[in-house]
Amino acid sequence: MRILLLVSAFNGLSQRVWCALRDAGHQVGVLLAGSEQQIADGVRAADPELILCPFLKDRVPAEVWQRRPTVILHPGPVGDRGPSSLDWAISEGARTWGVTALQAVEELDAGPIWASRTFDVPAAPPRKSALYTGPVSDAALECALEVVTKAADPSFSPVPASVAAPRPMMRQSDRSFDWGDATDAILRRIRAADGSPGVLTEVGGLPAYAYDAHRGAARGARPGALLSRRQGAVLVATGDGSLWIGHLRPAGPGGIKVPATTALGERLRGVPNSPLEAHAQPEAPAAYRQVRYRRTGAIGWLHFDFYNGAMAPGHCRRLLAALRHAAAQDTRVLVLRGGTEAFSNGIHLNVIEAAPDPAAAAWANIRAINQVCREIIGCTRQLVVAAYAGSAGAGGVMLGLGADVVAARDGIVLNPYYDIGLYGSELHTYTLPRRVGADRAQRLIDEKLPLSTAQAVRIGLIDEVGPRHPEAYSQWLTLLAERHSDARSARKRRAAKARRLAGERIPLDVYETRELAEMSRDIYTDRSGFAAARQAFVRKARPDGTPRRLLLAGNAGPALPGRQRTGNSGPAGERRAPITVRPAVPVSA
Template sequence: MRILLLVTAFNGLSQRAWCALREAGHDVSVLFATSEADMISGVQRADPELIICPFLKDRVPAKVWQSRRTVIIHPGPVGDRGPSSLDWAIAEGARSWGVTALQAVEEMDAGPIWATRTFALPAAPPRKSSLYNGPVADAAMECVLEVVTKAHDPAFTPVPAGPGKARPLMRQPDRTFDWSDPTEQIVRKIRAADGAPGVKTEVGGLPVFAYDALPGLGRGGHPGQLLSRRQGAVLVGTGDGSVWLGHLRPADPGHGRAGIKLPATSLLGARLRGVVHSPLPVGSEPEHPGTYRQVRYRRTGAVGWLAFDFYNGAMAPGHCRRLIAALRHAVAQDTEVLVLRGGTDSFSNGIHLNVIEASTDPAGAAWVNIRAINEVCREIITCTRQVVIAGYAGSAGAGGVMLGLGADIVAARDGIVLNPYYDMGLYGSELHTFTLPRRVGAESAQRLIDEKLPVSAARARSIGLVDEVGPRHPDAYADWLAALAERESEVRTARNRRQAKARRLAAERVPIEVYEAQELAEMSRDMYADRSGFAAARLAFVRKVKATETPARLLPPTPAKAAPKSRRTATLRPAVPVSA
């Protein structure tokens, strides 16, 4: 079936739908909703049999939905209507929620129902982005697949929606809180606005939008007082305790960093003078599970577990340094296996573009950042004291995909999406010219880099990008990953893997340092000479500039594009050394 995904942006859910439908044998293309005229003309060119809108903030033109079956995936249960469904659900403490596939009609979210799913919500308030990328996305995918099945049935008729409850756009007055409020209430309101638009408040005397909230263990001081700082976050007093805030965005449009979401300590800067710094050494476990910490190490028998969870998967130099310190601590232990597990929301998305954009010297900041993340990659590649398992519990993009490819085993969670390419005006580094061809072969590596398309966990396994794929549910994946690590920790099995890796590394004709040097030579031209538009692409990403056109690689193929290409011999990208 010819299916068109009409989207505001090609976000994680849209990518997941694109992958699943293509793998099911459908002809799938994407159209960005850049304007009404573009939507109408784009649909005419694509000539789809079915339009699905997995992530659409814009109204579908009547000329489209009146002539083509168009189904909206709405992140709310039957009867829910409005643009802030998840915000209201979290803020009001709903105990169950849902996703509904609705046929587009004149009234928003009021069309006939094609499919629906419901799921329980946890008692503790989830972060909106976590809820969307987890239970909502899973339910949405079930709805998408059901819609496609029903679209094949000429006898199917969608069910009338019936009366609904239209909720307005949640605005800042609906989100406001006072620092004297209870901790749970403050956390709930901030998480209902995370990752956008945040909640307007004041921290350290600076008007900001707050994000990335976690209940603190500290008490004392008065509501609104800065009590402590750690790993980029600040601890703020509340009416009955405290709250960690990991990220802030200036609320004053005239602020020099207006519009840029940053680690809290980076934004507050000198305002933190006198605020206690409370670092946690790498080996300070065990600790209370509520302790604010981005990198944690624990040991279970012969298996060391190094978990890291960076907000939105972005890794600034400070994140990289903390991860390097933890890696070296973990490698020094007498374990057989080291599991390097990223967060459930994101494994990693590479260098921290927001921190780079906010710097007074963006090129220099980018250079420091890529050097720091490369150090993490090199530590993983060269580790021969333990069998290294990279656990991709969340999706990853660009250098974040490449980060763990040097592990002995890459174990992904089902349903995640990998974007193993660079699309920000950067050549890329993270030692990908060493690791990627060794996993998928030179030809496939070249194709992944050039095509710039998302890859599902299932396809990643089929091409060798990952070795194992575990269950979708986070708890089931954790159990599966533990069982995998336990099997690999058998003394003889682990020794054989380590020795085989050591032999492979010793047999490399070209040292790893040469790969890195040549990658960095290319990156220096992108960062300092801006030869490929890194500055403009970075600015558009950080400022969330809406796309003005659909990337050509996502559009339906034109006759010229569809013509068979002459077979060519794939070569590694320029400046990539070839190892014997």
């Protein structure tokens, strides 16, 4: 079936639906919503049999939904309407929620029902982004697959919906809190707005939107007081306890969401730092830290969970220190597990954009993340398992490819390419072709398309796929690690890896030097538009059109062309010859 995904952005859910439908043998394309006329023209050019809208904030023109079956995946149960469904559900402590597939009609979220699913919501308030990438994504995918099946059945008719009044968009006045309120109440307010739009408050005298909240252990301080700082977060006193706030976006024009300590800067003078090593015993079981290490017998477990998977130099240094500690232990297997929302998405573009010198910040960031990659590649004391519990993109995919075993959770999406005006590093020119072959590695870099776990394991990018449910995945991962911890087989694999690394004709330094040479041109001369692409990403600017690679096959409509690498301007503005860029994957040693 020819299926068009009409979306406001090609986000994680849209990518997951795109991958699943392609895996099922359908022709699938994407149209990024613009004006009503642009949508109508794009649909006409694509000529789909079915239009699915997994993530759409825009109104579907009547010209479209009156002529073609158009189904919207709404993140709310049957009868729910409005643009802030998840925000209200978390704020009000709903214990059951759902997703409904609705036919597009004139009224928003009021059309006949094609499919629906419900799921349980944890009693402890989940972060909105975690609810969206977890249960909502699972339910939406099931609805999408059911819709496709029903669309192929000429006898099917959607069920008319009982139309209730839509709930209004949640405003900051609905989200507001006072630091003197109860910890749990504040936590629920912030998590209902995370990752967007955040909750406007004041921290350390700075008006800012708060995100990434976690319970703290401190009690008895003046509400609103800054008590401590750790790993980019600040501990703020509440009415009956305290909360760690990991990220802030300064209010006003131009504010960028960054780690709280970065946003507060000089306002933190006198606020004590309370470092906590990855392997240290915390002051409480749920103490705030982004990297944790533990061991069970012959297996070391290194868990890192960075907000949105973004890794600034500080994150990289903490992970590197923990890796070196883990590698020094007398274990046989080291499991490197990322967060459930995201394994990693590479360098921290928000921190780079907010820096006084973005080029210097980008250079420091790529050098720092490369050190982590080198540590993984060069670890020969343990067999390393990279556990992708969450989706990954760009350098975040490449980060774990140097491991001996790559084990992903079912349903995550991998984007193994660079698409923001950067050549890329993370030693991908060494690790990627060794996993999938030089030709396929080049195609992945050039085609710039998402991969499902089914596709990734088929081409050798990953080795194993575990269950979708996070707890089931953890149990499966334990069994996998135990299987690889057999003393004899682990010793043989480690020895073979050491011999292979020692026998490389081209040293690892050469691969990194080649990559950094290319990156230096992207960062310091902006030859590929990194500055503009970074700003567009951070500011969430709408693209001018849909990238051609995402269009439905045979679509002759307008598309956003791929970025071209351009030459540099001379001192007097004279254009030099275009830079010739070598292939992304060098000739293998």
